[in-house]
Each structure stands twice: as C-alpha cells, then as structure tokens.
Amino acid sequence: MIEIDSGADVALPAYDRTGVTVGIAHFGVGNFHRAHQALFIDRCLHRPGQQDWGIFGIGAGDSPASRIKADAFERQGGLYTLTEFAPDGGHSSRVIGSILEYAHAPADYDRVVRALGDPRLRIVTLTITEGGYLVDPATGRVPEDHPAVLADAQGDRPTVFGLLARALAGRRGAGIAPFTVVSCDNLRHNGDVARAALTGVAAAIDPELARWIGEHVAFPNSMVDRIVPAVGDAERQRLNELTGVDDAMPVMAESYLQWVLEDDFPAGRPELEAVGVEFVEDITTHETMKGRILNASHVLLSFPSLLAGYRHVHEALADPLLRGFAERFLLDDVIPVLDAPAGVSLPDYAASVLERFANPAVGDQWVRIATDGATKIGVFHTATLEALLRADGDTRRQALMIACYERFLGGVDERGVSFEVGEPTLSDADRDRLRDADGLGILRIAPLAPLGLDRDAAFAADYARARDELAARGVLGAIEALGLA
Numbered sequence: 001m002i003e004i005d006s007g008a009d010v011a012l013p014a015y016d017r018t019g020v021t022v023g024i025a026h027f028g029v030g031n032f033h034r035a036h037q038a039l040f041i042d043r044c045l046h047r048p049g050q051q052d053w054g055i056f057g058i059g060a061g062d063s064p065a066s067r068i069k070a071d072a073f074e075r076q077g078g079l080y081t082l083t084e085f086a087p088d089g090g091h092s093s094r095v096i097g098s099i100l101e102y103a104h105a106p107a108d109y110d111r112v113v114r115a116l117g118d119p120r121l122r123i124v125t126l127t128i129t130e131g132g133y134l135v136d137p138a139t140g141r142v143p144e145d146h147p148a149v150l151a152d153a154q155g156d157r158p159t160v161f162g163l164l165a166r167a168l169a170g171r172r173g174a175g176i177a178p179f180t181v182v183s184c185d186n187l188r189h190n191g192d193v194a195r196a197a198l199t200g201v202a203a204a205i206d207p208e209l210a211r212w213i214g215e216h217v218a219f220p221n222s223m224v225d226r227i228v229p230a231v232g233d234a235e236r237q238r239l240n241e242l243t244g245v246d247d248a249m250p251v252m253a254e255s256y257l258q259w260v261l262e263d264d265f266p267a268g269r270p271e272l273e274a275v276g277v278e279f280v281e282d283i284t285t286h287e288t289m290k291g292r293i294l295n296a297s298h299v300l301l302s303f304p305s306l307l308a309g310y311r312h313v314h315e316a317l318a319d320p321l322l323r324g325f326a327e328r329f330l331l332d333d334v335i336p337v338l339d340a341p342a343g344v345s346l347p348d349y350a351a352s353v354l355e356r357f358a359n360p361a362v363g364d365q366w367v368r369i370a371t372d373g374a375t376k377i378g379v380f381h382t383a384t385l386e387a388l389l390r391a392d393g394d395t396r397r398q399a400l401m402i403a404c405y406e407r408f409l410g411g412v413d414e415r416g417v418s419f420e421v422g423e424p425t426l427s428d429a430d431r432d433r434l435r436d437a438d439g440l441g442i443l444r445i446a447p448l449a450p451l452g453l454d455r456d457a458a459f460a461a462d463y464a465r466a467r468d469e470l471a472a473r474g475v476l477g478a479i480e481a482l483g484l485a
Contacts, residue, residue, distance in 0.1 A: 001077045004095070008244035010081055013097035015045050020054040022100055023270075025115055025179075027160050028127040029057035029069070034096065035082055035228045035253040037125055037184055041098040043275035053270040054100040056115045060128065060160050062106040072248040073102035081247045083239050085361035086255040093243045105163065116167030117176070122267035125182045126194065128160055131375045131425040133187070133197040137382075138450045142200025153204040165202035168217065169209050180218045180265050186295055187379060188287060191219035191262070220262040221283040223290055227254040227356060229364040254362045260286045285341040288383070292334055293346070294353045296380040297326050300397065301357075302370040303404035304475040309413050311366060317358040321476050324485030326354060329397045337387035371422035373405055374430070378447030385451055389459065397484050399462040402453075403470050406434065406442040414474050439464065 004010065024041065026033055037055075044050045057073065059066050078099040085091045103111045115121065126132075134142045134149065142149055152162035168178055181198065183190035195214070203210035231239065231251060239250040261272070263279040273279055280286065304325070305316035316322045330350040340346045357364075381398055388395050411421045426445065433441035443454040443463065453459045469478035479485050 001075075002079050002081075002095070002248075003246050005244050009093060010243045010245055011092070011094035013042065013045070013095060015051070015097070017054075017097050017100065020045060020051045020097075020100060021120055022056045022115070022118070023053040023120060024123045024125060025056045025058060025121055026099075026125045026127070027058045027060050028129070028132075029059060029073075029099065029102065030127060031231060031251045032224075032226070032228045033057075033125075033127045033184070034080060034099075034251045036224055036226050036257070036259065037127075038096055038098045039082060039257070040259060040272060040275055040277060041270060042094075042096045044270040044272065045098055047271060047274060050270055052120065055098050056121070057099045057102040058112055058115075059102070059104045060106075066104060067107070069249065070102060070104035070107070073099070076248065078102055081239065081243050081245050081250045083242060083250065083252045084255045085252065085359065087355065087359045087361070089361055090255075091242065091361065093239075093245075095245070105158075109158070109163075112163060113167060113170070116163065116179075117170045117174070119176045121179055122177075123180050123182060123265070123269060124164065125184055126160065127184045129372060130185055130187055130379050131372050132160065132185070133183075133193050134159070134161070134200065135193055135196050137378060137447070140196055142197055144204065149201055149204050152201055159201060161198045161201035162205065164198055165205055165209060165213070168202075168213055169206065172209070172212060177267050178213075178217045180220065180267055180269070182220055182222055182261070184222055184224045184259075186224070186291065188291060188383075189221050189284070190287075191221035195219040218264045218266050220264040221287065222262070223258070223260040223283055223287040225258040225290055225294065226256060227359075227362055227364055228252070229362055230368045235363070252362070254356060254359055256356055285339055289338065289341060289344065289346065289349065291380050292338055292384055293330060293350050295376070296334065296384065297330060297350075297353060298357075298369050299373065299376045299380050300329055300401050301326055302366050303373065303401060303408040304479070306366045306370060306419055307404055307407055307413050308475045309415050309417065311419070313357050313364040313366060313369070314360040314362070316366070317354065319476070321479045321485050323354065323358075325397065325479050328485055330354075333388060333394060333397055334384050337384060337391070337393070367420050367422075370408065372425060373408065374423060374426045374445055374447045377402065377405065378450075382451060385453075389451075389456060392458070395459050396462045396466065396482060399459060400466040400470070400478060400482065400484060402442060402448070402463060403466040404475060406467070407470065409434070439467065 082096050083093040105112045148159050151157045152159050183194040187193050199210045199214050259277045310316040335346045430445040433444045440454040469481050
C-alpha cells in the first residue's frame with residue numbers, strides 16, 4: 001500500500017474497498033485510463049448500491065516498463081494519486097481506489113482468462129491506442145494474413161482481441177451472458193472498430209464464435225476527452241511533493257473532463273450519469289467534433305512544434321506563429337466543413353481547446369502527442385482533407401504538417417537537439433517509400449495512401465512547396481512565408 005502522511009494534502013476514498021467487487025475489466029491501464037475512466041468509477045463507488053463495479057486492470061504489453069508498472073500496482077494495492085490542474089493554477093489531489101486488482105497478461109495469462117470468465121464481470125473497457133485494433137482503415141476489417149492474427153489463431157502470443165474471443169467462447173460454453181465491450185480510444189466510431197477487430201480475430205479462431213459475438217455482444221461507441229501528460233521522474237517528484245504521498249505511479253491531468261457514451265449495456269452498467277458521464281443515442285457529432293478539432297489540432301501542431309524546439313505544449317501555444325497556424329486551421333479549414341452537436345458553438349469549442357492546450361500547469365509533452373503520428377494523421381485528418389479536396393479547398397496547412405512529419409521522423413529539431421520518435425505502426429515498406437525519387441513517398445505511406453494525395457496535382461504541389469520552404473526557412477519561417485497563420 002502507499003504511505004500517506006497525516007498531513008498529506010490529498011483526498012482519500014470514503015468507501016470501504018474490502019466491500020467492493022470487480023464488475024469491469026480494463027485493458028491498457030495507462031495514465032489516461034487512470035485519470036479518466038478509473039476516476040469516474042471511483043466517483044461511482046462513493047454512491048450507494050454501486051459497490052459491484054470495481055476494476056480489474058490488465059496490462060497487455062510486455063516491455064520492461066509494463067513489468068515495472070505491474071510491480072508498482074502490486075506494491076500499492078492498486079492505489080495511486082491523481083492531481084488535477086486548473087488553468088488558473090489551482091490544483092487538487094485525491095487517491096483513486098477503483099482498481100482493485102491488476103494482472104500483467106503476458107506473465108499471468110491464466111489469471112486474466114479467469115477474470116474475464118467471472119459471471120460478475122459485465123463490462124470490458126479498452127485504451128490500447130489507435131494502432132492496437134488491427135483493422136485496415138481501407139476495408140474496415142482485420143486482414144486474415146495479419147501476423148498477429150495468424151499467431152493468435154495458433155494460440156501463440158494472444159492479442160487483446162484473442163483473449164476477449166477466448167473468454168467469450170468460455171462464457172458461451174458455460175451459459176454465462178457476454179460482457180459489453182467499450183473502446184475508449186480516440187477512433188471514429190470506436191465501438192464499431194472494436195466490433196470489427198474482435199469478430200475478425202475470432203473468425204480466425206472459430207468462425208461460428210465470430211458470428212455469435214456479432215449477434216450477442218454490445219459495442220457502444222464512446223468519446224473521451226482529457227489531457228493527461230506523461231509522468232517522468234521530474235514530474236513524479238513534483239507531484240509527490242504536492243501531495244505528500246510517496247507514490248511510485250502518480251498521474252496528473254487538466255481539470256477538464258468529458259465522457260460521452262451510447263447507452264447500450266445489456267448486462268448492466270454503473271450509474272455513470274450521476275457522476276458526470278453524458279449518455280446519447282448517437283455519438284457521431286460529438287466524436288467528430290472532438291476528433292477533427294481537438295485531436296487534429298494536437299497532431300497538426302506536434303511535429304512543427306518539436307522541430308521548432310518546443311517540448312511542452314503550452315510553450316508552443318505562446319508562440320504567435322504556431323498559435324495562429326492552429327487558429328487558421330480550425331477556423332478556415334475545419335469548421336466550415338463540420339457539423340456541430342446540438343447547442344454547441346464550434347468557434348467557441350475551438351477557442352476553448354486552444355486555451356486548454358495553453359495551460360502551463362499541465363506541462364503536456366509534444367513527444368507524447370506525436371507518438372504513432374502516422375496513424376494519428378490518418379485517423380484525425382482524413383475526413384477534413386477529403387472534404388477540402390472535394391471542394392477544392394485550402395489544404396496548405398495539412399501539407400506543411402505532413403512535410404514536418406517527414407522531417408520529424410529524423411528525430412532532430414532545427415537546433416540539432418534530438419527527441420524521441422515513437423512510430424510502432426510505421427512499417428519497413430512505409431519507410432522505404434520515404435526514399436521515392438519524386439519526393440512524394442510520404443504521401444504513399446499506409447495511413448495516407450487511401451487519400452491519393454500523391455495523385456492530386458494541387459495537393460502534391462502544395463506539399464512540394466511546403467517541403468521546400470521548410471528546408472529553406474525552418475518551421476516558423478515556412479508558416480510565415482506561406483501565409484498560414
């Protein structure tokens with residue numbers, strides 16, 4: 001358990017954790033889950049009649065960091081501190097107690113299988129990153145020859161979806177109702193993507209199981225929103241000094257918090273509507289707004305900001321050229337081709353997003369946001385690019401973003417300082433395309449190829465000019481010379 005001094009400035013769980021049972025399993029217990037879904041469930045556990053909705057956390061990765069996290073969860077009994085920072089500099093901290101158990105799947109496969117087969121378990125949630133779903137965006141299906149699927153079908157190195165498929169097969173055989181699967185990743189119609197991933201992997205194991213899952217398992221779509229920075233050694237020390245708690249895995253977040261869900265939970269759910277979750281019949285306009293404004297502007301700014309030498313988000317937002325670049329992207333490129341949810345002003349929402357980015361107390365890192373950048377460009381920029389291309393609109397800002405992304409892959413900024421490049425889904429074939437003789441290979445990498453940008457003469461010309469200006473003038477000079485801010 002974590003040690004909490006009597007003078008610690010932190011709120012403690014007011015419920016008896018010994019009386020709480022597991023009703024939810026979660027794959028991917030990273031900082032976002034711990035500052036978002038786990039917080040909402042912690043709030044629920046403070047309400048009467050909600051004590052059967054504790055969380056069984058599951059780590060799916062097999063890196064040294066994954067094993068360190070599993071050890072920390074074991075030592076601290078699943079407890080950790082969450083500190084929230086408001087734009088005005090205020091902060092508050094609390095200990096989150098909703099994660100009752102934690103298992104590292106590669107090291108404890110049998111325990112995970114048992115947990116997923118427990119009749120009391122009624123919901124499985126996922127934050128496994130946008131690239132973890134194995135679904136080809138061009139077809140909306142899992143490729144039958146995907147190496148992970150082939151290995152899963154043979155019983156080797158089970159994927160998250162292989163584990164879920166086998167667990168559902170066991171529940172079906174035992175006459176236990178299936179659990180509901182809720183993706184909390186930043187994907188358009190993430191529940192539909194999760195359905196395609198699970199049924200696709202299940203089909204490689206047992207086609208009849210895949211049909212049963214398609215007919216009997218619910219996959220409500222969801223939209224999640226909260227800025228949750230990474231926590232390194234310096235941040236850990238700062239947070240522990242603020243709370244007075246010796247915590248091996250503290251987490252921090254902005255004060256803003258949102259979760260919108262489609263209400264499709266046949267096996268039951270917590271009273272989430274009582275703790276701030278919004279339930280809707282159709283998530284489409286909410287997720288589209290968030291993806292094409294917040295996530296897309298994050299991606300747009302991440303590569304040029306890193307190249308310009310900025311490492312933290314608020315620093316880049318204080319640069320007039322970079323902030324103007326984002327403002328013009330939102331007001332001129334995105335909002336004119338975007339429908340708003342009922343009662344929402346898109347310009348006001350866009351302005352609030354940039355204000356959240358500028359919060360210096362959060363200290364969010366561009367390296368975190370730029371990770372898996374190829375996938376994120378495809379996920380968050382495709383719809384806007386398609387709309388602008390159809391209307392012969394201005395795509396110069398996205399052209400410069402892609403030129404910056406290509407240079408970002410080199411891992412060195414314009415001052416000669418290195419930064420980390422995390423591109424887990426960029427294939428060797430994609431990297432080979434970067435050497436195409438015509439200079440347009442970056443437009444042919446898998447996440448961008450479906451757009452046909454290399455075959456659109458106007459976009460290809462904009463990209464080539466952006467690339468030349470970037471090489472000649474640097475990021476800020478290119479934004480100014482091209483009139484993009």
